[in-house]
Amino acid sequence: MIDIRDISLSFGGNKALDGVTFSVEPGETLALIGPNGAGKSTVFNVISRFYRPSAGSVTFGDTDILKLQAHQIAALGIARTFQNIELFENATVLQNLLVGRSARTSSNWAREFFFAGSTRAGERQARRKVEEVLDLLDLQHLRSEIVRDLPYGARKNVELARAVCAEPTLLLLDEPASGLNPEEVADMAFWLQDIREELGITILMVEHNMGLVARLATRCIALASGRVLAHGSVAEVQADREVQKAYLGTAA
Numbered sequence: 001m002i003d004i005r006d007i008s009l010s011f012g013g014n015k016a017l018d019g020v021t022f023s024v025e026p027g028e029t030l031a032l033i034g035p036n037g038a039g040k041s042t043v044f045n046v047i048s049r050f051y052r053p054s055a056g057s058v059t060f061g062d063t064d065i066l067k068l069q070a071h072q073i074a075a076l077g078i079a080r081t082f083q084n085i086e087l088f089e090n091a092t093v094l095q096n097l098l099v100g101r102s103a104r105t106s107s108n109w110a111r112e113f114f115f116a117g118s119t120r121a122g123e124r125q126a127r128r129k130v131e132e133v134l135d136l137l138d139l140q141h142l143r144s145e146i147v148r149d150l151p152y153g154a155r156k157n158v159e160l161a162r163a164v165c166a167e168p169t170l171l172l173l174d175e176p177a178s179g180l181n182p183e184e185v186a187d188m189a190f191w192l193q194d195i196r197e198e199l200g201i202t203i204l205m206v207e208h209n210m211g212l213v214a215r216l217a218t219r220c221i222a223l224a225s226g227r228v229l230a231h232g233s234v235a236e237v238q239a240d241r242e243v244q245k246a247y248l249g250t251a252a
């Protein structure tokens, strides 16, 4: 589905990515793990076209992503969430989801957002999709709430819902469990399972919570200091000596 080949990227003298190669297969949930500063978010920012690597290639199906602009990535079928939730804080849950939907169908999201009462066929279809996602992620009761009034866990779920509304084939999740309590992590695991099983969306996630990773990931890749240290099943990667040393190194 997406093929990342030999990408490198430095910030000043700091090599954030150093020849990173991996691919994501259709239908899998691939977890990207590694200590702080390993380069995980930088990989996401390369795929999203926020950062340009100094070397390497990124292809999504037959498309060379590095030839595209950041605003063209959603239309391709790639959606993402952020480490720090990024939503329209003063809009309702429903409005945020409609904006998420329009990221896929139109580059002029503002038109859809401000003229939400229009009866165009695209608008009706968007609303059907949004209702489906509100049901799937248990958000119907919050649909008219203003996002800034919601607790952190609910906002995290709204951000996930916004990404799913774009009907991506590939969903990039940057730390879906961070800041959640154990009960909320369990809910998140259910929702991610539903997204994968009911909607067939392929997931690439950065996550520190190994409980969530062990439960969801079909495969795991460990990064440290901008390099791939290990890949395989979650158990194999956790047992890898180099991976263990990398985590101990940052804890020391």
Ligand SMILES: Nc1ncnc2c1ncn2[C@@H]1O[C@H](COP(=O)(O)OP(=O)(O)OP(=O)(O)O)[C@@H](O)[C@H]1O
Pocket (backbone or CB within 6 Å): 011, 014, 015, 016, 034, 035, 036, 037, 038, 039, 040, 041, 042, 043
């Ligand atoms: N915009 C930037 N400007 C300068 N340095 C950056 C920038 N983005 C990332 N870096 C550096 O690149 C390296 C990799 O950072 P990155 O955020 O990708 O790590 P990470 O694995 O996602 O870490 P964490 O788990 O803490 O989020 C770090 O040394 C970081 O300081």
